Amino acid sequence: MDLFRFFSKDDTASKNIAKERLKLLLVHDRTNVSPQFLNMVKADIIKxxxxxxxxxxxxxxxxxxxxxxxxxxxxxxxxxxIPIKRMKKIGKNTYK
Incomplete structure (x- = not known):
């Protein structure tokens, strides 16, 4: 096992996570939308x-x-x- 490769892979993952977070912050700034607003929208969509x-x-x-x-x-x-596990059966209508 290459020890350097093992640790460098983790650095790449951390770099990508930081990059995604920075993109999200920039989008929030440009659209004037707070993270709280996005969380409220997410909760409503889930509901x-x-x-x-x-x-x-x-x-x-x-x-x-x-x-x-x-x-x-x-x-x-x-x-x-949104990953779908299964469609729910609702009344007379069954969604497949």
Whole structure:
């Protein structure tokens, strides 16, 4: 086992985590949205989606970002990645 490779992999992971956190802070700053607001939105999304779908909360990811449209304008985006365990059966309707 290469000891240097073992420790350098951890440094790369830490670097990537720090980079993602910095991006998130910059997006929050540019969109004038506080982290508390994002947490409130995330909680509401979980509440609504959970009424219809059983989700994996540990893999849930909600992000604010910026996206360039086809006409070269830049817009703020809200992206939610929600791992689905299974669809819930609701009344007469069964979602598959």
């Amino acid at each position: 609504v989606v959970s009424d219809y779908i059983e989700i994996d909360h540990s893999g849930l990811e909600v992000r604010l970002g910026r996206h360039r449209k086809s006409d070269d304008t830049i817009v703020s985006t809200l992206t939610a990645n």
